[in-house]
Amino acid sequence: MLSEVYLDNSATTVVIPEVAAAMQEALTKNYGNPSSLHRKGLDAERAITASRRIMAKACFVKEEEIFFTSGGTEANNVAIKGVARRYRRRGTHLITTKIEHPSVLYAFRALQKEGFTVTYLEVNRDGLVRTEDVMDAVQDDTVLVSVMHVNNEVGTIQPIEQIGKQLKSAKKEIIFHVDAVQSFGKLPVLPDNWQADIVSFSAHKIHGPKGVGALYCKSGITPDSLFHGGGQEKSLRPGTENTAGIVGFAEAARIAMQKREENVQHMACLRQRLLDGVKTIPNVVYNGTQEAAPHIFNLTVSGVKGEVLVHSLEEHGVYISTGSACHSHRTNPSHVLQAMGLTEKEIEASLRFSFSPYNTVEEINYALEKLRNITASLRLFTRR
Numbered sequence: 001m002l003s004e005v006y007l008d009n010s011a012t013t014v015v016i017p018e019v020a021a022a023m024q025e026a027l028t029k030n031y032g033n034p035s036s037l038h039r040k041g042l043d044a045e046r047a048i049t050a051s052r053r054i055m056a057k058a059c060f061v062k063e064e065e066i067f068f069t070s071g072g073t074e075a076n077n078v079a080i081k082g083v084a085r086r087y088r089r090r091g092t093h094l095i096t097t098k099i100e101h102p103s104v105l106y107a108f109r110a111l112q113k114e115g116f117t118v119t120y121l122e123v124n125r126d127g128l129v130r131t132e133d134v135m136d137a138v139q140d141d142t143v144l145v146s147v148m149h150v151n152n153e154v155g156t157i158q159p160i161e162q163i164g165k166q167l168k169s170a171k172k173e174i175i176f177h178v179d180a181v182q183s184f185g186k187l188p189v190l191p192d193n194w195q196a197d198i199v200s201f202s203a204h205k206i207h208g209p210k211g212v213g214a215l216y217c218k219s220g221i222t223p224d225s226l227f228h229g230g231g232q233e234k235s236l237r238p239g240t241e242n243t244a245g246i247v248g249f250a251e252a253a254r255i256a257m258q259k260r261e262e263n264v265q266h267m268a269c270l271r272q273r274l275l276d277g278v279k280t281i282p283n284v285v286y287n288g289t290q291e292a293a294p295h296i297f298n299l300t301v302s303g304v305k306g307e308v309l310v311h312s313l314e315e316h317g318v319y320i321s322t323g324s325a326c327h328s329h330r331t332n333p334s335h336v337l338q339a340m341g342l343t344e345k346e347i348e349a350s351l352r353f354s355f356s357p358y359n360t361v362e363e364i365n366y367a368l369e370k371l372r373n374i375t376a377s378l379r380l381f382t383r384r
């Protein structure tokens with residue numbers, strides 16, 4: 001028996017030893033304030049500069065276009081509110097989709113209260129946004145379009161490059177934001193190819209620490225800062241830098257990029273194994289498309305409550321999610337599955353498995369066996 005099978009890696013990942021070691025050094029040796037003039041300050045500043053270089057290399061952009069933040073949520077808020085407010089004179093219409101992460105959706109809702117109008121685009125049954133719908137929504141006064149790369153609940157990959165290309169050929173001044181929190185380190189993240197102006201990242205989805213993120217901000221794009229302070233990160237994100245967190249993020253990104261293709265292949269095998277296995281369990285439906293990201297797998301187990309399954313699997317050391325983690329303590333149904341057209345009953349019966357490169361086929365087999373047994377006994381129980 002395996003003691004722990006962690007399959008909730010889209011919620012967060014374990015910090016790997018290499019990252020912890022890099023952070024330990026930053027915490028105990030490079031602890032100076034990067035703004036200080038003495039050697040301790042310079043050492044910390046150098047560590048941040050080296051981290052910025054790694055992040056820039058990972059997505060083929062310039063170092064000066066990378067800004068560190070306190071996570072993906074902050075990066076999304078700075079990108080969306082910062083851009084909308086800064087370029088308000090150009091127009092007040094904004095476009096996003098119905099399946100974005102709450103840190104995007106609620107940032108747009110906040111902007112509506114400031115007088116902006118927002119178009120929330122529909123998705124199809126697979127959770128895909130159509131480029132034509134994005135283009136149809138563009139108005140003369142549209143200033144910002146925000147579309148996520150990989151959806152955190154079902155793994156759908158959006159046609160980011162196509163959207164970017166068409167947006168820019170229709171209207172050069174529209175600012176294009178991409179939330180790449182779930183794709184960075186797994187799929188190629190190429191802001192230049194996408195013609196994206198601003199892209200968000202988070203460390204804890206790739207075996208880095210929680211509470212650290214980054215923003216790619218194309219040269220010439222200058223969002224308003226949400227904060228006022230000491231001028232760090234060119235005033236876009238003032239506040240003494242989280243050196244250890246930044247160093248940990250860069251080390252996690254370096255390792256993820258080094259093994260990216262190998263990792264993707266491995267996770268695709270794990271997903272296929274899970275898919276083959278669940279096909280043999282009665283009344284289980286896979287949500288999303290086969291072309292989805294390799295690390296996210298969403299399914300509906302008809303007639304069984306997802307929440308009950310999560311807790312039953314937990315008793316066997318298997319950790320998964322219902323919908324997204326940010327929603328796990330609320331009772332309303334997943335907005336993503338809703339937008340994909342699932343009924344409330346189907347949503348209630350939905351589960352998310354999400355992999356890391358460190359998961360094994362043995363773990364998937366174990367989780368499948370437990371899922372099969374628990375589902376059978378829960379169905380027997382509800383039929384009585």
Ligand SMILES: Cc1ncc(COP(=O)(O)O)c(C=O)c1O
Nearest residue numbers: 071072073101152179181182202
């Ligand atoms: C797609 C997406 N965007 C943004 C975030 C927020 O990132 P963070 O947890 O670093 O604030 C998440 C986290 O789950 C996410 O999945």
